[in-house]
Amino acid sequence: MRLSRLVRLGLQGRKKDTRLLITVLTLCFLFITLSNIVLSSIRYSKEEQQIARHGRFQAIAFEVDEEARAAYHSVAPQSADSLILGQTQRHGLLGTIDRAYMDLGALTLKSGRLPQAANEIVLTQTALEALADKKQVGDSIQVVLDLGYVGDKAIPITMKQFGLSDELYQLSQQSITQQDHAAFELAYTMRRDESVYFFNIEMPQLKDLSPQEYEQEFNTWFYANPDTFGLSDIGVGRREPFHEDGLTLVLHHRVNGFKLSGARWGDRQGEEIILNILYERILVAGEYTIVGVVSAYSDQWVKGDFALPEAFVSPTAADAIRRMVSQAEDDHPDIPRYLPRSISLLYAPDLTADALFDEALQKAGDRRQTSYQINDLGVFDSTGTSTISLGNFEGIDELTGKTRQVYFQVQGSLANISYDQAVYAAPLTLLTEGGLRLPGLLPIPLQPVTPDNAREMTSLPLQSNTYAYPLEDDAGGTLQRLLPGLMSLLTFIAVLQIFLTQLRRRAKRLALLKALGATQGQVAAMLLMEAGMLVLVALPVGTALGLLLSFGAVEVLKAFQGEDSVRLFWPVMPLIKALLLGALAVFIGVLLPLVQAVRIPLSGAFEAPAPAPRRFKSSGAQKKVTYNRMVWRNALSNPGRSLLGFVLAVLIILSPLATLFLGFHSFSNYRVEVLDKARPDYVLTMPYGMNIRVLNDHRDRLLAQVPGLASVQPWLFGDHVGIQISDQAFEAGPILQWYQQYGGAEFGLIGAEAASAITKTDFGFQQGGMVIHIDPELELSEEEMQAMASAETLTQEKMDVLPTGGAMTLEELQARYPDFNVEPPQPKVEEVRQVSYPQVVYTALWALDPELALLPRLIKDLDAGQVDEEAFKKGEQVILVVPRYRVDQNDLVLSHHPRDKGSFMEDAAIQPGDRLTLHTEVVQLAGDSKSSMNNGTEVTVAGILYDYSLPGVWPLSDTSRSYLLIGSQRLLAHAYPQAESRMTAYQARYHRLAVKVFYPYSYGQTQFMVTLANDANPESADIAMQNFARENALDIKTYRTANQALRSLAVNSALLIAMLGCAVFLIALVILSSSLQSAVQQEKKRFGILQSMGVTRDTLLGGQSRYGLVIGLLAVLAANLLLAMLIVIVTALSLPNGVSLLPQLRFITLRGYPLLAHILICLGFILFSALMHAWPLRTIARQTAIANILDTNAS
Amino acid sequence: MSIILQTNNLAKTYNPGTPAQVEALKPTTLGIRQGLFTAIIGRSGSGKSTLLHLLGALDRPSAGTIILGSQDVFSLNDRDLAIVRRQKVGFVFQAYNLLLEYTARENILLPLNLDGRDAPKDRFDQIIDLLGIRDRLDHYPNQLSGGEQQRVAIARALVTAPDILLADEPTGNLDSKTGDQVMRLLRDSAKALNQTLIIVTHDPGITAMADVLITLDSGNVVSIKDRTA
Structure with missing residues (x-):
């Protein structure tokens, strides 16, 4: 009888044993199959969805010039490009589009078709909806392309830098008479006598001036006097339009120079001396017909700090525009060539996203050496826009190596840079390419791009599409890798155990076989064959069952996560590998029993003799046996x-x-x-406090405009509310002790928040060692800002640029700023920091919704105290939220989260019934000191919450400040408007106007917490929310995904x-x-x-x-x-x-x-x-x- | 001598209705007399063990009844039947069938313990001494020789003071000398305790000792020889 037949009969004879083995093995293969399929389905569905949503491209490159484009195409031949023509005035970035671009980018044509003729345009959904008047396919729009400054040099524009040419200087010198000197001396003396104390100017006596000083003073007066040799700025903008091919090109340029004003110039009066021409911008305008609408990007594309095109024209149209611009360049040799760059979507199917990124980075060449981070406050990007408008950066003096502060101000795509009393105009692109060269300074250093930091740099013109191809594997991926191994291990253990058990029973028979002449090899072969036969049966059955069950499993997933969340996916290769691994585990599991079987002695004494029973301690005495x-x-x-x-x-x-x-x-x-936090799906933020009328209006409109919203919860809060507590409180409670350590100033923990608050709401303007905070929204001109600065720092020069062109008398000053105090000069304030009161804790005041709908819930959850609703409403009572905290080394770690309840200690420093004084952070100028306090509002702490046990109150469960106050809106309104009387008259006037239009508070924020209903369509809700946010100038954060x-x-x-x-x-x-x-x-x-x-x-x-x-x-x-x-x-x-x-x-x-x-x-x-x-x-x-x-x- | 055990048309068929059907015992009617030593003899496959097992209520007949005293044994429920086995019948197997995890003493006392009874001390001593196994009481079965194990098995059967003692080839696994010894012990103790002894054997030595001889062949009783008559 052949061995295999013997084995088969043996298996059939040992029915029960065989059945057990087959059942177990079938189960193993079933689970191997099922788990693999489910895991793969989840992963591949997710990948599919991500690619469908975020584009198939693996990397996106901005700023791609011809050379780079060729390089990228060699790495990723299936790339698609959009040639970027530039920024339009109302329609975003303009580029070209084709099928390949749309396909790789997962963009769809919502209506119409792609542009073909030179006057056809396609807009994205976003751009279309952003138009002031509603347009649709077939309508025509006017598109104005603003190419910004196209120069490549920094051009000095300060008049003083150039001074007068020798010739003109000689001329003026000849005309100076004795009378001029007398007039000067008189004017000087008068100014001296009428010196305005407010400005605390110490004007020296003429006789005390050195000859050079005298000359300087004289010249300043002389040339500034319109009757003599005046120079007036003719930095006017000029335009030069020309038309062709249905397009209009307008060239804006600024002429730097001055006009000779003053009769003493004689017949040269009125002459314009041009120093240089600054080409500011090129505008190209044209009429285009909308032929199609493309889906919105929203936040689906990874783009770093770069802009994406929102409007598309055909290559023909692009050519026409470029031809026009070339023509302008030809006609004006000073204008350097403008070479549009493209955006490339890189895709190479045979490379992984990571590999492609690395290769593309190599090929990118020197483009990657672009530096963007100029200073801590913000960045410039190479498309010529900036995220900040004013600031400083450091340059290094060429000769001394010392750092010099370079001050800049951005207007459009130009930066006005000043240092050393010289002002330069430079295109932003210059600051970011090769380094800005200013006279006397070393080139501004570049931040090098290394392969390590390349991936994180949002300002690098090459971005990996991490949305569609995430870098890190989530837990699912790890599990997928582990699962086949785990299942195989299980199989191995099961097989080993069963075979070993069965072997004991078969020992006698196996010994018999050996006695009948079977060799060890044959016994081994038999066992292996058994394993093989079992696998032959169990594997297909188990796999088939697993395949069947996977349908069910995917249905279960769909039930939980929605119809489109998962698609059944059969991973052929990984499944085969896993099944083979399982089969291998079976054979390995058989090995030990095999070795034992082979070694069974012929005597069959393997029949384990009845093991010597345990010696029980029944020593003679009869123990009853039940x-x-x-x-x-x-x-x-x-x-x-x-x-x-x-x-x-x-x-x-x-x-x-x-x-x-x-x-x-x-x-x-x-x-x-x-x-736990009931984190909403969306959070809309307005960086100021809205008045109630507008708040409710927004809420109602939001509910009406966005389909499927379940709830909209508005919150108002004020930042930088200082709460002052009685002295005794500092004896108790680690939090207050902590505050004391920091001198009551910005608390370390909220320091970071405070710093960002400062950046966000205040602009720091450093003048002579004092920090002055000014609300940038007030948009004061530079002169007005400087006028508010301390008198001590005003110099003669700055006085010159005041609107009246000269010194101000006291009456003029009072007429202009009625609230200014006229006091004797005060001693200089030594402090650089803002003045603050000790024993004050900075925090935020949150105001409940106007109807106080949340109040009952809060009252129910109070940990201490009782709240009288009427008093609360009036603003007399507040609820204090005291976070729990623990000490971690020297840090206080705070948490509002209910799960940390047991870990943290409570702070007993403030108790219900304690009175607090609320101070709001307001700028107050008095003399030359600044104070930032408001003699505030007194409130009583009625209730205390030790942590936020109430889910659904999102903003509070997510902030981890120190003390937090909850009050009524009336209290909030009461706390802030006091600021009004402390503002300058100008500020006050502006403020009153603003209040009438939209907000009563000068600081604070409004947030809307928006939750989607379960049956809402998430995609359309996303778009509707974004549109609402854009229309109402709200910031939106989408937590839904x-x-x-x-x-x-x-x-x-x-x-x-x-x-x-x-x-x-x-x-x-x-x-x-x-x-x-x-x-x-x-x-x-x-x-x-x-x-x-x-x-x-x-x-x-x-x-x-x-x-x-x-x-x-x-x-x-x-x-x-x-x-x-x-x-x-x-x-x-x-x-x-x-x-x-x-x-x-x-x-x-x-x-x-x-x-x-x-x-x-x-x-x-x-x-x-x-x-x-x-x-x-x-x-x-x-x-x-x-x-x-x-x-x-x-x- | 009264009849203590009466069978009426007692029969046993294995695998009925299948090709492997075996009529181990054909309908048999006989009576066992109380106090006597009855030997059941026959060739192998004659049905003697089957008859013995039925008599000892260790098996259920396919047909017929057994009356023990005045009770129809197989009409009893499971529990009462078990009580019969505990109290009325003692069985000695050819293969001893001791429980390996218990000492000789514990094996002997098992049936009593299971019945919730204590062994009356003198009875226990009497049996032990009769069988001569006192010094082996604390040994485990695997430490005893075949004869010693068989004697322990006998002691177990005797200790409950059953009315009937059944033994299936009790000396089958023993050498002739020991076998003789055991046999004498059985007979003497049965006599001493006034028990009815029924033994299946094909040992002529045992046959010679018996009071009644029942011969079986192919499931039929072919002769009953009463030597007391």
Whole structure:
């Protein structure tokens, strides 16, 4: 008989054993298949969605010139380009478009077609909706392309730099008379006598001046006098339009020079002396017909700091524009060539996104050496726009190496740069390419681009499409890599265990085979063949079942995450690899049993002799033997088997418990970040406080305009509210002690926020060592700003540029600024920092919605105190939110999050009933000092919340300030307008006007928390929200996708964990029940003997059930212990500093754990264990004693 | 001598209705007399073990009844039948069938413990001494020789003071000398305790000792020889 036939018959003969093996192996292959398919479906669906949403291109390159374009195409031949013509005045960036660009970028044509003729244009949805008048396909629009400054030099424009030419100077010198000197001396003296104390000018006596000083003073007066040799600026803009081909080109340029004014120039009066021409901008205008509309980018494309084209023309149109501009360049040789650059979408299907990025970076050449970060406050980008309008940067003096402050101001695409009393105009592009060269300074250094920082630089003109091709793998990817390995390990263990168990029973027969002449090799081959045959059956069946079940699994995912979230995807190669790995695990699992089988001695003495039973301490004395004790004695006399059974039982109960915990845990991130805080889908922010009328109006319009909104919750808050607490409070409470350490000034923890608040709402203008905060929205001219500066720093020069062209008398000053105090000069303030009161804590004041709808909820949650609604409404009472905190080294770590409840200490410094004084941060100029306080509003702390236990109050659950105040809107309004009387008259006038139009507070913000209803269409809601934000000048932050992503991640992880848990559970269950079955079979004879001694069936079954019950209980205890250890270890590893283990466990790891389910599972298992142990015995119990003893079938 | 055990058309068929059907015992009617030593003899496959197992209520018949005393044994429920086995019948197997995890003493006392009874001390001592296994009481079965194990098995069967003692080839696994010894012990103890002894054997030595001889062949009782008559 051939060996294979022998093996096959053997397998068939050992029906039960074979069935067990096939069942287990089928399950293994089933789970291998199922888990692979589900994981892949999730991953590939996500990738598909990301590519469909964010474009198929792997990298995007901006600023691509011809050379770079060729280089990129060599790396990624399937790239598409859009030639960028420039920025239009009302329609965003203008570029060209073709099918390839649209395809790679996942742009769709919403209506119409692509442009072909020279007068055709296609707009994005965003650009179309941004038009003031509603346009659609077929309408025509006027597009004005503003090419900005096209120069490549920094041109000095200060009049003084150039001075007069020698010739003109000689002329003027000849005309100076004695009378001129006399007039000068008179004017000088008069000015001296009438010196304006406000400005605290110390004017020297003429006689005290040195000859050079005298000359300087004289010249300044002389040439500034319009009757003498006056020079007036003729820096006027000029235009030169010309038309061709339906396009109009206008060349704006500025002429730097001066006009000779003053009669003393004689017949040269009125002459214009041109120093240089500054070409400011080229405008190209044309009529275009809208032929199509393309989908909006919104935030779907990765673009770093660059702009994307919103309007597209055909190549023909692009050519026409370029021809015109070339013509202008030809006609005006001073204008350097303007070479439009393109945006390239790079795609190479055979490269990974990372590989493509690296290669493209190589090819990009020197383009990547572009520097952008000039100073801490902001950046310039190479398209010629800037994120800041005023600031300083440092240049290094060529000769001395010392740093020099270079001050700049941006107007459009030009920067006016001044230092050393010279003013230069330079295009922004110059600052970013090759370094700005100013006389006397080293070129401004560049920030080098390395492959390491390249990926993070949002200002690099090469960006990797990390939206469509995310860099990092989420947990799902890790799990996918681990899962086949885990399943194979499981298979290996199962096979090993079963084969070993079965081997013991087969030992005799195998020995017999050997006695009949089988060699060791043949025995080994037999076992391997067995394994092979089993795999041959189990693999296809298991795989087929897994494939079938995967349909179901994907449906489950879809039920949780929406119809379009997941698509069934069969990963052929990875699945084959995983199945092969599983099959390999089977063979490896057989190896140890194989080795043992081969070594079975011919005597068959492998039939393990009845193990010497344990010596029980029954020394002579008759110990009563009950059936229960017999059961245990029997179990303990077979320690190996009993232990295996116990371990399997532990596995069976551990897998659902571990699955429950890990599944629960995979939702913890989602719960913490989204559910607990009820993080909204969108947050709209207005950087100032709205008055109530406008607030409600906005809310109503939002609800009407955006489909599917569930709720809109408005919040107003004021920043930089100082709260002053009584002295005693500083004795208690670490928070206040902390404040004291910082001198009551900007609290370290909120320092960063305060700094950003300063940047956001204030502009720092440094003059003579003092910081003056001015609201940039007031848009004061430079002169007016300077006029408000301290008198001490005003110099003669600046006085000259005051509107009257000369010194101001006191009357003139008072007429202009009625609120200015006229006081004797005050001593100079030494401090550079802003003056602040000690023992004041800076924080924010949040105002509840006008109807106080949230107040009852807050009152319910108060941890201390009571609130009188009327008093609260009036603004007399506030609720104080005191965060919990812990000390981490020398830092106070604050949290408002309810999960940190147990970790943190409370601060008892402020109690209900305490009175606080609220000061609002307002600029007050008095003399030459600045104070920033308002003698504020007194309030009583009515209630205290120690943490935010209330989900749904998003802004408060997300901020981690120190003390936080909640009051009514009336209080907020009351706290701020006091500022009005402290403003300058000009500011006050402006402020009053502004109040009438939109806001009563000078500082503060408005936020709308918007939540989407469950059945809303998210995409259209996104677009509608963005449109609303744009129309109403609101900032929008969309959390919807992030919330969604967290949820998806949680659901996916939970599903995978469930699958793994299921696999372990089922396999362990199958093995255990088979173990129990065979154990009982082996004991058949024993049961027969007991029956012969009169043990009833009930006793037999009862005894076995009780045993099972106890095993179940022990297994539950062991499993819980293991799980607890696991939880403790995992928690301990991720424990933040300063937090002790127990609170972290109680309040964070295990918060919300479904304890009831856990208990029910344990109880269920105990009962199940009893059943499992008794079940195999029921047939035996029904048979006769002798049938069991003789091991025949029941009759 | 009254009949203690009466069979009426007692029959046993294995695998009925299948090709492997075996009529191990054809309908048999006979009576076992109380206090006597009855030997059941026959060739292998004659049905003697089957008859013995039925008599000891270790098996269920396919047809017929057994009356023990005045009770129809197989009309009893499981529990009452078990009680019968515990209290009325003692069985000695050819293969001893001791429980390996218990000492000799514990094996002997098992049936009593299972019945919730204590062994009356003198009875226990009497049996032990009769069988001569006092010094082996604390040994485990795998530490005892075949003869010692068989004696322990006999002690187990005797300790419950059953009315009927059944033994299936009790000396089958023993050498002739030991076998003789065991046999004498059985007979003497049965006599001493006034028990009815039924033994299946094909040992002529045992046959010679018997009071009644029942011969079976192919499932049929072919002769009953009563030597007391």
